[in-house]
Amino acid sequence: MRVDAQRNYDRIVEVAREVFREQGYDASLDEVAKRAGVGPGTLYRHFPKRDDLLDAMMRSWMDRVDEAAEKALATEGPPRDLLVAWLRAYVALISLHKGGPAKITSALDDSGSPIASKCRTLTGATDKVVERLAAAGALRPGVDAVTICRLVGGVAVVADQGDLPESTVFPLLEVMADGMLR
Amino acid sequence: MRVDAQRNYDRIVEVAREVFREQGYDASLDEVAKRAGVGPGTLYRHFPKRDDLLDAMMRSWMDRVDEAAEKALATEGPPRDLLVAWLRAYVALISLHKGGPAKITSALDDSGSPIASKCRTLTGATDKVVERLAAAGALRPGVDAVTICRLVGGVAVVADQGDLPESTVFPLLEVMADGMLR
């Protein structure tokens, strides 16, 4: 890749992170191109679909997912505390910008999605939590990582679209945790 | 209202139901106007905001909510069966067209929404179920009608956006039911 192309690519991703945080995942791509100082065609050359841009934005994000999982797994106390800690972290991780929870949770069932690898990171991290809970005999039978991701994803979508505060979201996670544990 | 105005109003609502069922809640309003044989201005005169059209479409729908609640309340067997029956009915009721679950669930927390009265019908019906469960001492403390609506709404949104089949959705509702009951 030519140096000016690389520079444009990086600037677009950087600006997109900024614009999406401000305006949500539905922000105008024209706006992103303008702020990055490139023509709209350049943006489309690098990112033919909106999701391709999201994919690039999420590259560094994957490390944070793994970190958060490690941290949750280090939680002291009963299995329920571990699960709740992960559920809270999960919601925070996928709620980086408005529309993110919906996008990510939809992609859970679409292996052809540009962000499919990001979803695998999420379900993989959740699976570590699941294994720990299963080893402790705390998990209700039939509850697997994808089930958990769908459920907590649903809560995150509702919280995102309704601008719910943590004080409203946390009790929802508690109810779900009770449903997941025996 | 003049008779031609009334006729246009009715045709728009009828056509909107059709178009939204086919294309989802994001369908073009221009398309609706064209099929109804009116100019776009006429549509906007009657329904200044998209949600106003949704509101009109949902008038007959409210009766169905009450019917479904009655039917669920008549369920024989343990409280859990009653709850699961209602959760399934709830998902079906708000999943009339693509985007509907998100719209309705978001409006739960927005009393100024044009469809706020529709939400009250939903939470009211859920409240009847809650009362029955509470009377049987089956409900986990802190779980109220709005909590339930948010949780099951989240599942409905995920199912809607990911085109999940019933065989995937029903287990999610079971997990949630377990979390709601003691």
Place this chain on the structure above:
DNA sequence: ACCTGAACACCGTTCAAGT
């Protein structure tokens, strides 16, 4: 090879002109 920006298509919304 890459970039630019004009151009097109589509859609929501408004409003002056009609009946």
Place this chain on the structure above:
DNA sequence: ACCTGAACACCGTTCAAGT
């Protein structure tokens, strides 16, 4: 009082012309 449809604004997307 109500309707029509042209007009405008905005945005996504493409592509011919440039470097």
